[in-house]
Amino acid sequence: MHKESKMLLIEWWDSCSHHDWMPKEVAEERGLAKCASCGFLVKETSKRISVAVNQMLPTEIHDGGFGEMIVIPKAVIISIKELVYK
Numbered sequence: 001m002h003k004e005s006k007m008l009l010i011e012w013w014d015s016c017s018h019h020d021w022m023p024k025e026v027a028e029e030r031g032l033a034k035c036a037s038c039g040f041l042v043k044e045t046s047k048r049i050s051v052a053v054n055q056m057l058p059t060e061i062h063d064g065g066f067g068e069m070i071v072i073p074k075a076v077i078i079s080i081k082e083l084v085y086k
Contacts, residue, residue, distance in 0.1 A: 006041040006082055007039070007082070007084075008040075008082055008083065009036065009037075009081045010049065010051065010079070011034065011036050011077070011080075012035050012072050012076045012077045012078055013032045013033070013035070013078065014033045014035045015032065016032055016033040037070055037072065039052050039069075040053075046074070047074055048071050049071070049074060049077070049080070050069055052067060052068060052069040052070075055067075
């Protein structure tokens with residue numbers, strides 16, 4: 001694994017839509033979805049963090065890369081934990 005590719009567990013809030021009809025009292029109680037994403041750190045900026053589920057390791061014929069990436073706005077992140085892998 002690349003030293004710079006940390007593995008992270010990120011908990012974050014996502015919007016949640018509801019397509020069924022409901023009384024106002026029920027609608028007022030609906031909230032956000034609490035999510036968890038786990039992956040290799042691709043990039044982190046002051047506004048967002050990108051993690052990928054898969055990392056292709058470099059070989060003599062390929063430079064490596066990332067697949068199945070998600071970009072999460074930092075404004076919705078609850079926590080970030082670095083995971084240890086061997």
